[in-house]
Every structure is written in structure tokens, then in C-alpha cells.
Amino acid sequence: MTDRDTQLRSVYIWVCEGTWRAGVDAALSLAPADVRFTLLHVTSAEVPDAARGAYAGLLGRGYRAEDDPGTRLEKMAASSAGDLLEAAAARLGRRCERLEIQGRPERAVVAASADADLLVVARDGDRTRLGPKSLGKTTRFVVDHAACPVLLVWPESAPDVATIPPPPHHPSPPDR
Amino acid sequence: MSLIALLGVLAWAVIRPRGWPEAVAAVPAAVILIAAGAIPAGAAGSAARQLGPVIGFLAAILVLAHLCDDDGLFRACGGWMARTSAGSPRRLLAQVFVIASVTTAVLSLDATVVLLTPVVFATAAWLEVRARPHVYACTHLANSASLLLPVSNLTNLLAFAASGLTFGHFAALMAVPWLAAIGVEYAVFGRFFASDLNTGDLNVRPRRDRARAVRDDADRNEDTGLPVFTVTVVALTLAGFAGASAAGVNPAWAAFAGAMVLAVRALARRRAAPASLVGAADLPFLLFVLSLGIVVKAVTDNGLGQALAPLLPGGTSLPALLATAAVAAALANICNNLPAVLVLLPLAAPSGAGAVLAVLLGVNIGPNLTYTGSLATLLWRRILQHHGSSPDLGEFTRLGLLTVPAGLVIGVLTLWAGLHWF
Numbered sequence: 325m326t327d328r329d330t331q332l333r334s335v336y337i338w339v340c341e342g343t344w345r346a347g348v349d350a351a352l353s354l355a356p357a358d359v360r361f362t363l364l365h366v367t368s369a370e371v372p373d374a375a376r377g378a379y380a381g382l383l384g385r386g387y388r389a390e391d392d393p394g395t396r397l398e399k400m401a402a403s404s405a406g407d408l409l410e411a412a413a414a415r416l417g418r419r420c421e422r423l424e425i426q427g428r429p430e431r432a433v434v435a436a437s438a439d440a441d442l443l444v445v446a447r448d449g450d451r452t453r454l455g456p457k458s459l460g461k462t463t464r465f466v467v468d469h470a471a472c473p474v475l476l477v478w479p480e481s482a483p484d485v486a487t488i489p490p491p492p493h494h495p496s497p498p499d500r
Numbered sequence: 501m502s503l504i505a506l507l508g509v510l511a512w513a514v515i516r517p518r519g520w521p522e523a524v525a526a527v528p529a530a531v532i533l534i535a536a537g538a539i540p541a542g543a544a545g546s547a548a549r550q551l552g553p554v555i556g557f558l559a560a561i562l563v564l565a566h567l568c569d570d571d572g573l574f575r576a577c578g579g580w581m582a583r584t585s586a587g588s589p590r591r592l593l594a595q596v597f598v599i600a601s602v603t604t605a606v607l608s609l610d611a612t613v614v615l616l617t618p619v620v621f622a623t624a625a626w627l628e629v630r631a632r633p634h635v636y637a638c639t640h641l642a643n644s645a646s647l648l649l650p651v652s653n654l655t656n657l658l659a660f661a662a663s664g665l666t667f668g669h670f671a672a673l674m675a676v677p678w679l680a681a682i683g684v685e686y687a688v689f690g691r692f693f694a695s696d697l698n699t700g701d702l703n704v705r706p707r708r709d710r711a712r713a714v715r716d717d718a719d720r721n722e723d724t725g726l727p728v729f730t731v732t733v734v735a736l737t738l739a740g741f742a743g744a745s746a747a748g749v750n751p752a753w754a755a756f757a758g759a760m761v762l763a764v765r766a767l768a769r770r771r772a773a774p775a776s777l778v779g780a781a782d783l784p785f786l787l788f789v790l791s792l793g794i795v796v797k798a799v800t801d802n803g804l805g806q807a808l809a810p811l812l813p814g815g816t817s818l819p820a821l822l823a824t825a826a827v828a829a830a831l832a833n834i835c836n837n838l839p840a841v842l843v844l845l846p847l848a849a850p851s852g853a854g855a856v857l858a859v860l861l862g863v864n865i866g867p868n869l870t871y872t873g874s875l876a877t878l879l880w881r882r883i884l885q886h887h888g889s890s891p892d893l894g895e896f897t898r899l900g901l902l903t904v905p906a907g908l909v910i911g912v913l914t915l916w917a918g919l920h921w922f
Contacts, residue, residue: 340630341629341630341699342589342628342629342630370632371636374636375613375617375618375621375635375638375639377871377873377896378638378639378873379613379614380872380877381836381867381874381877382610382613383513383522383839383874383877384513384785384788384789384792384838385782386784386785396618397618397635400618400622401625404625408628448698449695450695450698451698452694452698457694457695461695
């Protein structure tokens with residue numbers, strides 16, 4: 325194995341609300357100087373659609389496009405995504421490409437990062453109790469299906485090893 | 501013939517050909533049914549006389565909510581949530597629950613859906629919190645938190661007129677079911693959205709500058725502080741509801757007075773044009789409700805009432821109330837809660853106020869089961885969305901399955917207990 329093979333050339337960072345700083349920091353500390361960074365953010369239509377559904381359910385109120393909360397949320401989501409990528413690029417402080425995608429986050433991330441050498445993902449999930457559910461559904465999907473190596477980082481400092489509960493007590497196999 | 505007219509009116513309201521108002525089909529349908537003798541002119545007249553004050557009440561509440569928005573009430577709520585949530589998604593969710601529940605109860609569900617939801621999203625975006633649980637909370641609470649007052653939901657206004665209760669008695673009976681339904685939602689949301697709610701990076705303060713998401717919607721989202729005058733008028737209007745009703749005066753007059761005070765002030769300060777106030781009162785909607793009421797009356801008088809009567813158990817025993825709420829929830833999900841309540845009220849009213857309120861629990865909590873509050877609307881929207889990106893219905897339906905049955909059962913239990921106490 326030569327040095328050339330192990331070199332990271334393209335690193336994707338999945339930027340998510342609330343957890344992106346950890347991903348950017350991890351990428352900065354691990355990646356060599358000449359790496360190509362791509363900041364990736366996916367906007368899902370789910371939230372605006374929920375608002376639009378509630379508005380559509382108001383029978384008889386007519387439809388006024390300027391009142392449709394779904395449309396307003398869509399506009400705000402788009403500019404909020406731009407804001408987030410801008411902040412992430414500023415924290416990264418290196419030349420990078422910004423990729424803003426519309427779609428289902430888990431599928432869009434896997435598809436976009438297929439040719440990357442590394443995908444940096446911040447954990448999300450119920451981290452109050454570490455176990456199967458401490459990895460959220462979308463993160464779990466990406467870990468399962470990503471076509472490239474995935475670096476999974478803690479959004480806050482990693483838990484102490486001492487927090488692991490003791491193994492369940494099984495009767496030990498008889499000594500032979 | 502009446503049934504065909506009703507189905508036509510509902511189909512038109514769901515499909516809205518060329519974006520024409522729903523009243524375009526509903527008014528002629530009502531006129532035709534009266535002309536054809538499907539409903540005697542006298543019966544139609546008495547239905548209209550009964551609906552008239554309800555519709556006036558509704559118009560006043562719609563104008564009141566619109567003026568509260570103009571005066572920056574919802575923006576002030578957004579600013580308060582942003583300042584005090586300290587960037588914690590869970591704390592923000594609790595605040596959204598409080599504000600959305602109170603908004604729905606006092607200014608009706610329309611205010612929560614149309615006016616509050618965008619503010620909640622902007623606040624979440626500003627705090628860099630994932631907005632999913634908070635926006636879903638608005639959509640759910642617009643239904644399940646609309647139990648408290650007669651003004652919270654048009655269904656309540658209709659039932660209030662039929663129940664013979666005073667404003668205060670209605671609120672007293674519904675207060676505990678209202679809290680119970682909100683409690684169920686909160687418990688379910690906390691677990692259902694655990695991964696979104698635990699993503700907050702508490703070490704990071706929200707950015708000082710307002711995020712662009714908020715600036716883009718600036719005209720509507722600039723926090724100008726709590727409009728004290730407006731809040732005072734709304735509080736006095738609420739007191740007026742209870743006072744007027746206890747004195748035997750229609751509480752709609754209190755709503756008129758409150759809306760009038762804010763409207764005159766807005767006009768005097770040139771912050772609102774008369775046209776925008778008339779627009780807020782939404783005359784086509786009022787006409788639609790009036791016509792729908794007459795058409796439904798024709799249908800129930802011509803057989804549907806008798807056909808549905810066996811479904812509704814009489815009396816106000818606990819099993820009867822549970823069954824009544826379940827039937828109401830099912831009917832609301834099939835068509836929509838507005839026609840559902842119009843059909844069920846005459847059947848439930850003879851059993852007393854308890855049965856009427858059980859119908860309300862069903863038609864108000866039930867719509868959370870489907871994404872648009874009714875299968876008819878949902879199916880039509882599915883047909884419209886032939887261009888691929890259809891909403892993720894699985895998630896919404898799972899959430900509804902967790903909250904609706906539990907909310908209904910606990911709501912009916914508390915209502916039943918309340919009927920014995922009050």
C-alpha cells in the first residue's frame with residue numbers, strides 16, 4: 325500500500341441544523357491540507373408540506389397563495405439552508421464547494437457522497453440513553469447505505485468509557 | 501337529490517376548480533334545494549337564523565386574529581421564544597405548545613395554521629433548531645387544542661349554539677379535556693421526535709444577527725415588542741364573552757366590540773385598509789358555511805339523519821360518550837369536520853350537552869389522523885401531486901395513530917368526569 329492510496333482527496337461534510345459544527349471541526353482536524361471539501365446540506369419538503377397540509381384541511385376558506393404557510397416555510401427553509409452553509413464555510417475557513425439539495429435527506433446524502441473518499445456525519449439521535457436508538461433514523465440509513473467510508477463524530481464531547489453499563493450477567497460456561 | 505347536492509358541494513370545496521371560492525357551488529346548491537322543495541323555505545330560514553349569529557361571531561374572530569397579527573402579536577411571541585428558549589429544542593417545543601394552544605383556543609385554529617406556524621418556523625431557523633417537531637406541533641395543536649372555548653373552532657361555535665350552554669360553562673367542561681389532549685400530544689411528541697429534540701448544541705449561542713430566513717420574511721417577522729394594547733383588548737374580549745353569555749347576551753357582541761376597537765385603531769393609524777379588514781372577514785367563507793348548513797339540513801331531514809341515528813348511542817354514559825366521539829372522529833376523517841359536525845349535532849343534541857361535547861372531541865381531535873384532516877382532501881392532493889415529490893405520509897400518520905386514539909379516550913374520560921362535577 326502506497327501513501328497515495330491512503331490519501332484523502334475529497335471529503336464531504338453533511339451539514340445539519342444543531343450538529344454541523346462537530347462535523348466541520350472533525351474534518352478540519354483529520355484532513356490533509358490539499359483535500360477538496362464539499363459542504364452538503366439537504367432540505368426536506370416534509371416540514372413545509374406539513375404546514376401546507378394543515379392549510380389545505382381548512383375547508384371553505386378559499387385558497388390564497390400569500391396565506392399558504394407551506395409556501396412561506398419553503399422560502400424560509402431555502403434561505404435558512406443558505407445561511408447554514410455560509411456559516412459552515414466560514415468555520416471551515418478553507419476553499420470548499422457548497423452543495424444544496426432538495427429531497428429526502430438520507431437518500432440524497434448517500435447519492436451525493438457516492439464518489440467521496442470520506443463522508444463526515446455528526447451523530448443525531450436520542451443520546452440520553454446510548455444504545456440502538458441513539459443513532460437517529462436518517463443517520464442510521466446513511467451509515468448503512470453510504471458507498472464511501474463514513475466518519476461518525478459526536479456533536480459534543482464523546483462519552484466516557486465508564487458510562488457503558490456492565491455486561492448482562494450470564495452463567496459462565498463450565499470450566500473444562 | 502339533497503345528498504348529491506351535498507357531495508357536489510364538498511367535492512367542489514376540496515377540488516376548487518380554477519381556484520373559485522367554495523361558495524360558488526354551495527350557494528346555488530342551497531338555492532336549488534329550497535326551490536325544489538327538498539327543504540321547506542321555513543326550515544331553511546330557521547337554519548339560517550340559527551347559523552347567522554354563529555357566522556357573525558366567526559367573522560369577528562377572524563378579523564380580531566388578523567388585527568393581532570398586524571399589531572405584531574405573533575412576531576412578539578416569536579421574539580419571546582427565541583430569547584427565552586436558550587437554544588434548547590425541548591424548551592422551544594414547550595413554549596410552542598403553550599403559545600399554539602393559547603392562540604388556537606383564543607383566536608381559533610385558523611390563526612395557528614396561517615399566522616403562527618411561519619413565525620414558529622422562523623424562530624426555529626433563527627435558533628438553528630430543527631423545525632420539524634415545532635411545526636408538526638402547530639399543525640396538531642390547531643386541531644387538538646381547539647377544544648377549550650366556543651371561539652376556538654368553527655365546529656365549537658356550531659355546537660355551542662346547539663348545546664344551550666353558557667360560554668363559561670362550556671369552557672369549564674372543556675378545560676380539563678383540553679389540557680388532557682395537549683398533555684397527550686406533548687408526551688408523544690417528546691418521544692416521537694427525540695432525535696430532533698436532542699440535537700441542540702447547547703454550547704453554541706444563537707447567532708446575534710437575525711438569520712436570513714427571518715430577514716427574508718422581515719415585513720412579517722420583525723419583532724416590535726409585545727403589543728400591550730392589543731393583548732389588553734383580546735383579554736377584555738375574552739372576559740366579555742363570559743360576562744355577556746352569563747347575562748344572557750350573545751357573546752358574539754363581545755367579539756364584535758373587540759374587533760371594532762382594534763379595527764378603528766388600525767384604520768385611524770392607517771395601519772390597515774378597510775379592504776384588508778373586509779378580506780379578513782372572508783365573506784365567501786361565511787356564505788359557504790351558511791349554504792353548507794342549509795344543504796346539510798336538507799340531507800339530514802331527508803333520510804341521512806335517520807340512517808346515521810343508529811350509529812350514535814343515546815345518553816351520556818361513559819361508553820355512549822366514547823362511541824359518540826369515535827363516530828364523530830371517523831366521520832370527520834372521511835369527509836371533513838365541518839360537515840361532520842353539522843350532520844351529527846341534531847342527532848346528539850337531544851342527549852344533552854355531554855353528547856354534543858363528545859361530538860366536538862371527535863371532530864376536533866380526529867382530523868390529526870390524516871395529513872389534511874380528511875381522506876377526501878388527502879386523496880385529491882395525492883392525485884394533484886403527480887409530479888413526484890409527494891409528502892411523507894407515513895410519518896404523519898404514525899404520529900396521528902399515537903396521539904389521536906389516546907387523546908380521544910383521555911379527553912372523553914375527563915369530559916365524563918367533568919359532567920359529574922360541574
